[in-house]
Amino acid sequence: MRIGELSARTGVPAATIKYYVREGLLSGGERRSHNQVEYGEDHVRRLRLVRAMVEVGSVPIAKVREVLAEIEEPDRDLDSTLGVASRALSQHRVPAERPAEEDLELAQDVVRRRGWHALPADHDYMWTLADAIRRLRELGLADMVDMTGEYARAAEIVAEFDLALLSTRQERDEILEAMVVGTVLGDAIFEALRRIAQAEVSGRVYLRGQRNPKEEE
Amino acid sequence: MRIGELSARTGVPAATIKYYVREGLLSGGERRSHNQVEYGEDHVRRLRLVRAMVEVGSVPIAKVREVLAEIEEPDRDLDSTLGVASRALSQHRVPAERPAEEDLELAQDVVRRRGWHALPADHDYMWTLADAIRRLRELGLADMVDMTGEYARAAEIVAEFDLALLSTRQERDEILEAMVVGTVLGDAIFEALRRIAQAEVSGRVYLRGQRNPKEEE
Numbered sequence: 147m148r149i150g151e152l153s154a155r156t157g158v159p160a161a162t163i164k165y166y167v168r169e170g171l172l173s174g175g176e177r178r179s180h181n182q183v184e185y186g187e188d189h190v191r192r193l194r195l196v197r198a199m200v201e202v203g204s205v206p207i208a209k210v211r212e213v214l215a216e217i218e219e220p221d222r223d224l225d226s227t228l229g230v231a232s233r234a235l236s237q238h239r240v241p242a243e244r245p246a247e248e249d250l251e252l253a254q255d256v257v258r259r260r261g262w263h264a265l266p267a268d269h270d271y272m273w274t275l276a277d278a279i280r281r282l283r284e285l286g287l288a289d290m291v292d293m294t295g296e297y298a299r300a301a302e303i304v305a306e307f308d309l310a311l312l313s314t315r316q317e318r319d320e321i322l323e324a325m326v327v328g329t330v331l332g333d334a335i336f337e338a339l340r341r342i343a344q345a346e347v348s349g350r351v352y353l354r355g356q357r358n359p360k361e362e363e
Numbered sequence: 364m365r366i367g368e369l370s371a372r373t374g375v376p377a378a379t380i381k382y383y384v385r386e387g388l389l390s391g392g393e394r395r396s397h398n399q400v401e402y403g404e405d406h407v408r409r410l411r412l413v414r415a416m417v418e419v420g421s422v423p424i425a426k427v428r429e430v431l432a433e434i435e436e437p438d439r440d441l442d443s444t445l446g447v448a449s450r451a452l453s454q455h456r457v458p459a460e461r462p463a464e465e466d467l468e469l470a471q472d473v474v475r476r477r478g479w480h481a482l483p484a485d486h487d488y489m490w491t492l493a494d495a496i497r498r499l500r501e502l503g504l505a506d507m508v509d510m511t512g513e514y515a516r517a518a519e520i521v522a523e524f525d526l527a528l529l530s531t532r533q534e535r536d537e538i539l540e541a542m543v544v545g546t547v548l549g550d551a552i553f554e555a556l557r558r559i560a561q562a563e564v565s566g567r568v569y570l571r572g573q574r575n576p577k578e579e580e
Contacts, residue, residue: 191502198498204421204455236558238421239551256556262563274555278548281415285408285544289528296524297549298556300517305560307513311506327502331495332514333554334456338491339473339515340549341453343522345488346479 149175152185156193163193171196171210195323199235203330209234217322224318228325233270235329244268245276252279252291260298308332366392369402373410380410387428388413412540416452420547426451434539441535445542450487452546461485462493469496469508477515525549 152175153160166172172192175183199205199213213231216222245253250267253276257264265272275294282290308328315321369392370377383389389409392400416422416430430448433439462470467484470493474481482489492511499507525545532538 194498194502198502202456202495202498232558232561236554239419239554257559262559263566265559265562269559271555271558274551275559278419278552278555281411281419281548282544285411285415285540287541287544289531290541290545290548293524293528293545293549294552294556297521297553298560300520301553301556301560302564303517303520304514304557305564307510308557308561309564311510314506323502324504324507327499327504328507328510331498331507332510332557334491335495335511336514336518336553336557337453337456337550338488338495339511339518340521340525340553341449341488342474342479342482342486342492343515343518344449344525345482347519347522347526349480 147185149183149185152189152193155190156197158193158197166193166196169207169211171207171214195326198327198330202334203235204238205235205330209237213326217319217326220318224321227322231322231326232329235326236270236274239274240270241273241277245273245280249276249280249283252276256294256298259295260302262298304332304336364402366400366402369406369410372407373414375410375414383410383413386424388424388431412543415544415547419551420452421455422452422547426454430543434536434543437535441538444539448539448543449546452543453487453491456491457487458490458494462490462497466493466497466500469493473511473515476512477519479515521549521553 147155149160149163152158153163158166163172167174172189175185175189177183196210196214199210200207205213212234216227216230216234219227250272253272254264254267256275256279257272279291279294282288311328312321312324315324364372366377366380369375370380375383380389384391389406392402392406394400413427413431416427417424422430429451433444433447433451436444467489470489471481471484473492473496474489496508496511499505528545529538529541532541
């Protein structure tokens with residue numbers, strides 16, 4: 147197909163497609179003549195993958211390139227590739243500076259109380275967790291630190307399902323693509339469902355006749 | 364305290380503090396003399412709240428202002444304020460265009476299967492959910508659409524806890540602050556815990572002797 151059709155099928159403007167090719171996110175099409183370049187189904191799929199990262203995950207172009215480069219390194223160990231890709235997709239949440247020891251300890255406590263094997267304190271996600279805990283403490287919202295226990299229970303349900311989805315896939319490409327899509331779209335889906343569930347639970351409380359604090363005044 | 368101390372206590376540079384005052388995110392300090400302005404504990408707390416939104420939630424300054432303006436409107440109905448604030452904090456996930464009817468139907472199905480009262484199809488979060496479902500479908504990952512059921516179960520656990528936290532608070536200010544912090548930090552905490560849980564579950568599978576696909580080759 148020509149670039150116009152590729153653009154129509156993916157909703158990505160032709161200028162953006164050319165930019166992605168220049169930036170190495172997408173292979174160039176096959177040149178058929180002076181002014182005709184052919185694109186195929188692989189391009190459609192790759193563009194959709196890039197758009198999921200950029201539009202839903204707000205992943206910067208440089209990180210998208212990093213993730214795609216990992217996927218295209220067939221000799222690399224799968225676990226290490228999964229780790230690199232997963233970190234690239236989550237970088238925006240990681241604090242720039244190492245959290246205080248005290249907060250890293252609290253983060254480890256959350257994990258241990260759930261019966262999980264704690265990750266090393268210097269793991270990106272332990273930093274993210276410790277940073278969030280510090281902010282809650284500084285705002286005097288200690289009871290919200292305790293909520294992390296319930297959050298961990300819910301996260302385990304989601305993670306078990308995430309891993310089950312990967313385990314049905316055999317090919318390296320498929321596994322990596324499912325991981326990238328699952329990470330980015332999974333976050334968005336969970337955020338949306340959390341808010342929809344809040345509306346649902348809030349409605350239930352209301353129906354039970356428990357009035358909201360405003361009305362109790 | 365002087366601006367230097369306010370900056371030291373919150374980690375926010377003095378220039379940024381002045382910028383927030385100009386932008387209306389923070390009230391000015393009390394002028395004591397020509398070159399001395401005093402700030403108080405309210406400023407410390409407000410800065411921490413702003414930083415949680417900006418640094419953890421990547422909320423644009425204009426949206427932060429919108430949320431804070433809602434909080435400071437004491438006569439407004441609490442539920443409507445909560446709705447406005449919650450939407451402002453989630454705007455980056457909402458697709459620009461209305462999803463196709465088919466995808467909105469699939470999103471409603473997810474919600475109904477969980478036994479929830481569906482939100483109107485044109486609710487922001489239904490759009491976000493429908494948009495994510497469309498991307499999964501277009502990538503041919505229909506089994507990942509099915510995962511939304513498990514995600515919804517996990518989201519309900521989190522939402523019940525979120526609402527319980529709000530219900531322990533009496534004052535309008537406290538309720539709104541807890542909602543803003545809970546929304547922004549709650550998303551970050553869940554994302555981190557999801558990834559930590561994935562590492563945990565993945566390790567368990569490995570220990571059970573089920574080898575990962577790479578090793579099966």
